[in-house]
Amino acid sequence: MQIRQVTAEERTDTMFPLQAYAFSPSPWADADREDYARRMRFYRTAVSLVAEEDGQALACVGAFPMRQNVRGVLHEMAGVASVSTHPSARRRGFVRELLTRLLHQMRDQGCTVSALYPFRPSFYGRFGFVGLPRFRTATFAPQGLSHLLSADLPGVVERVPMQAGFDDYDALTLRLLGQRHGFSVYDEVRTAEFRELPRWVAIARVDGEVVGAVTYRIDRFGGDLVAGDLLTTGPLGRALLLQYFARHVDQVGRVIVTIGADEVPELWGTDFPVLTQGRVDHPSHAGPMARLLSMEALTGTVTTADESITIEVVDDDFIAGCYQLTGEGGRLSVEPSKNAPQATVTCGGISGLAYGVLDPVEVMTRGFGQVEASAVGPLTALFPKRMPYLFADF
Numbered sequence: 001m002q003i004r005q006v007t008a009e010e011r012t013d014t015m016f017p018l019q020a021y022a023f024s025p026s027p028w029a030d031a032d033r034e035d036y037a038r039r040m041r042f043y044r045t046a047v048s049l050v051a052e053e054d055g056q057a058l059a060c061v062g063a064f065p066m067r068q069n070v071r072g073v074l075h076e077m078a079g080v081a082s083v084s085t086h087p088s089a090r091r092r093g094f095v096r097e098l099l100t101r102l103l104h105q106m107r108d109q110g111c112t113v114s115a116l117y118p119f120r121p122s123f124y125g126r127f128g129f130v131g132l133p134r135f136r137t138a139t140f141a142p143q144g145l146s147h148l149l150s151a152d153l154p155g156v157v158e159r160v161p162m163q164a165g166f167d168d169y170d171a172l173t174l175r176l177l178g179q180r181h182g183f184s185v186y187d188e189v190r191t192a193e194f195r196e197l198p199r200w201v202a203i204a205r206v207d208g209e210v211v212g213a214v215t216y217r218i219d220r221f222g223g224d225l226v227a228g229d230l231l232t233t234g235p236l237g238r239a240l241l242l243q244y245f246a247r248h249v250d251q252v253g254r255v256i257v258t259i260g261a262d263e264v265p266e267l268w269g270t271d272f273p274v275l276t277q278g279r280v281d282h283p284s285h286a287g288p289m290a291r292l293l294s295m296e297a298l299t300g301t302v303t304t305a306d307e308s309i310t311i312e313v314v315d316d317d318f319i320a321g322c323y324q325l326t327g328e329g330g331r332l333s334v335e336p337s338k339n340a341p342q343a344t345v346t347c348g349g350i351s352g353l354a355y356g357v358l359d360p361v362e363v364m365t366r367g368f369g370q371v372e373a374s375a376v377g378p379l380t381a382l383f384p385k386r387m388p389y390l391f392a393d394f
């Protein structure tokens with residue numbers, strides 16, 4: 001077996017049959033292949049690797065260059081996707097080799113974190129990834145928000161097709177990238193595809209400044225208004241967009257909107273009936289996973305604790321070693337250390353702490369390592385639990 005990096009154009013002949021078989025209804029039509037080929041101009045910056053035998057591609061992986069906010073630090077991120085193996089070549093270690101090589105290549109390219117959506121989290125757990133929360137949806141009838149109809153909010157909402165609203169929408173995502181823990185975005189090449197999405201975008205503005213945006217489509221009169229991520233810079237943006245949804249009373253029966261794990265829709269109104277759901281099952285409805293590819297890159301992470309602790313990371317190609325983690329003046333610094341470690345954790349363990357999804361006790365109960373009793377307090381203070389919201393789906 002040989003591993004080869006292929007260009008975006010080569011993906012149609014090498015990766016498309018593997019991906020289409022793995023992820024789409026099949027047999028596929030010629031039109032599906034042509035559609036894939038057309039989309040490849042948005043994949044020019046993706047790194048695509050195939051495993052070949054006798055000139056035939058039998059397995060593939062890909063990574064998009066992305067950026068992600070982890071507790072206030074902007075990281076270059078490898079967004080792993082397109083992982084698939086021909087059924088006759090499965091369980092021969094092809095993806096293990098491909099993924100290992102891909103992560104090394106992306107780290108060499110400057111990526112300090114990586115994320116993906118797993119078909120089964122335990123598979124990627126062995127590559128150091130740890131689970132993050134899946135997005136939720138809030139489903140409600142617009143009349144539940146009728147109190148907002150008469151609210152005099154100091155802003156306006158404009159509805160435009162995605163093509164017209166794309167630049168404002170994209171600018172808002174870049175602003176949220178700087179502000180929101182976990183938020184991640186593609187590079188310009190990949191993002192350009194979303195300009196063509198057949199969607200409306202509602203843009204909320206206060207004094208001309210964009211404070212919220214949400215993409216949506218309506219399936220039929222009396223049916224569903226299905227919305228994407230409710231993106232806001234704060235409560236006013238949210239109120240303006242919810243007021244806009246409320247104005248669809250008597251036009252749609254339900255609004256279904258995507259939200260982060262930290263949103264609490266039942267507090268959007270009094271007597272407000274709402275169903276908040278976050279269904280997880282495998283292989284098709286998993287939460288995302290993420291891992292660190294560098295410990296040093298955690299330097300600068302926002303933390304309120306003035307604490308110092310020695311931690312050893314074990315069993316990992318990228319970040320194994322002993323480190324001094326010091327919180328001072330609101331920021332974390334990470335340096336190599338020769339002290340005796342007070343905690344010994346896997347990559348999944350330290351990634352879970354850094355991403356805010358595990359506390360030190362859960363690191364132990366979930367089997368990600370050992371933390372001395374004296375270290376539980378300092379580690380909890382350095383990495384308080386805080387749910388990340390990824391936004392980008394890949």
Ligand SMILES: CC(C)(COP(=O)(O)OP(=O)(O)OC[C@H]1O[C@@H](n2cnc3c(N)ncnc32)[C@H](O)[C@@H]1OP(=O)(O)O)[C@@H](O)C(=O)NCCC(=O)NCCS
Binds near residue numbers: 094
């Ligand atoms: C999942 C898939 C990509 C695995 O590819 P593969 O080439 O068979 O994987 P490998 O042989 O490299 O397996 C790596 C390790 O995972 C294990 N493994 C493979 N498939 C597994 C599965 N379905 N469940 C649990 N473990 C699995 C292997 O035993 C191996 O373990 P080892 O390293 O301890 O020996 C392949 O089965 C596939 O294409 N499935 C359909 C599409 C899909 O789900 N893609 C993933 C999207 S996130």
